[in-house]
Amino acid sequence: MEDWQKQNTEALTSAEQLQYRPELEGNGVEKVISTYPMRISPHLVAQIQRADDPLGRQFIPHLDELSPSSATRDDPLDEERLSPVPNLVQRYRKRVLLLTTSSCFAYCRFCTRKRRIGHHQHRVTWGELGCALDYIGADSSINEVIISGGDPLTMSDRLLQEVLERLRSIPHVKILRLGSRAPVVMPARITLQLCKLLQRFEPLYFLTHINHPAELSVETLAACRMLVEAGITLVNQTVLLRGVNDDAVILQELFERMLQARIRPYYLHQMDLTSGTEHFRTRLEDGIELMGGLRRELSGLAIPHYVVDLPGGHGKIPLVPEYVEALGPCARLRAADGTVVDYPNV
Numbered sequence: 001m002e003d004w005q006k007q008n009t010e011a012l013t014s015a016e017q018l019q020y021r022p023e024l025e026g027n028g029v030e031k032v033i034s035t036y037p038m039r040i041s042p043h044l045v046a047q048i049q050r051a052d053d054p055l056g057r058q059f060i061p062h063l064d065e066l067s068p069s070s071a072t073r074d075d076p077l078d079e080e081r082l083s084p085v086p087n088l089v090q091r092y093r094k095r096v097l098l099l100t101t102s103s104c105f106a107y108c109r110f111c112t113r114k115r116r117i118g119h120h121q122h123r124v125t126w127g128e129l130g131c132a133l134d135y136i137g138a139d140s141s142i143n144e145v146i147i148s149g150g151d152p153l154t155m156s157d158r159l160l161q162e163v164l165e166r167l168r169s170i171p172h173v174k175i176l177r178l179g180s181r182a183p184v185v186m187p188a189r190i191t192l193q194l195c196k197l198l199q200r201f202e203p204l205y206f207l208t209h210i211n212h213p214a215e216l217s218v219e220t221l222a223a224c225r226m227l228v229e230a231g232i233t234l235v236n237q238t239v240l241l242r243g244v245n246d247d248a249v250i251l252q253e254l255f256e257r258m259l260q261a262r263i264r265p266y267y268l269h270q271m272d273l274t275s276g277t278e279h280f281r282t283r284l285e286d287g288i289e290l291m292g293g294l295r296r297e298l299s300g301l302a303i304p305h306y307v308v309d310l311p312g313g314h315g316k317i318p319l320v321p322e323y324v325e326a327l328g329p330c331a332r333l334r335a336a337d338g339t340v341v342d343y344p345n346v
């Protein structure tokens with residue numbers, strides 16, 4: 001058994017286990033996890049100081065998850081409706097999402113797929129994966145596959161290799177994207193062997209998920225460095241979370257430090273309208289204002305797209321502060337510092 005596999009068996013999954021670290025005890029953990037399971041990896045257990053710190057809020061269950069809300073749904077992006085075969089979501093003609101597993105090394109309390117994550121009835125079988133891969137092979141308009149889950153790196157190297165080989169054997173699939181939170185929650189999963197495996201399937205973009213500077217531990221940065229040095233491009237998605245990172249200073253530090261670690265900030269996601277996550281949601285105005293501040297302070301390379309994934313499966317759209325005051329022969333454009341500048345527009 002590899003080190004990461006052993007660590008994975010030591011994850012905290014019950015309220016009883018949390019009692020050994022009283023400072024981590026959350027509000028109503030036992031009640032919450034009968035609906036939404038808990039999993040906290042040993043690496044996170046070592047990093048979290050308190051239940052209400054930026055990491056504790058993301059991973060320790062809270063009674064707020066059970067508060068009813070009429071604005072939220074179990075499947076706000078209509079992924080089940082957009083699945084032509086199980087575990088494959090096709091929202092766009094040329095890109096599909098392949099849900100390889102319903103497991104993760106740790107369960108984020110704000111997860112869009114909390115209806116599936118950690119629930120045994122959503123276990124993905126090899127037979128189902130085979131059907132999804134056949135579907136991709138039969139639709140020549142698909143040129144990009146986003147390998148997701150759950151966390152695809154919970155699969156063994158052998159299984160992951162099989163999935164990647166099947167995908168690479170499909171001539172029309174040009175680009176692979178692999179989304180994983182492993183560098184943050186289980187950095188031991190990023191082994192030299194894994195890096196060598198991923199290298200073989202380029203162009204493969206590794207999509208990290210980092211929300212707060214506190215997630216950039218020494219181990220996480222070392223794991224990202226290994227991937228980068230193996231020639232794998234890292235791009236990141238961040239979820240805007242109330243009480244965790246909805247703050248200009250925190251986001252600036254996060255994006256600057258990621259860029260230094262050679263991780264390109266790609267998306268800043270507005271929280272999806274997912275049941276059990278209402279307490280994390282920010283207002284759209286707040287996100288737009290934060291983006292205006294980032295534009296003033298950061299290099300363009302460090303600025304992600306702020307996007308909202310529209311309910312009902314309508315896809316993502318970018319939200320940007322208003323920079324265009326007027327168009328026409330003499331356009332009026334608003335600078336990041338608020339000055340309105342005339343712009344000859346011929």
Ligand code: SF4
Nearest residue numbers: 104107108111150181
């Ligand atoms: S790692 Fe991703 S899929 Fe897993 S719980 Fe977190 S957000 Fe959800």
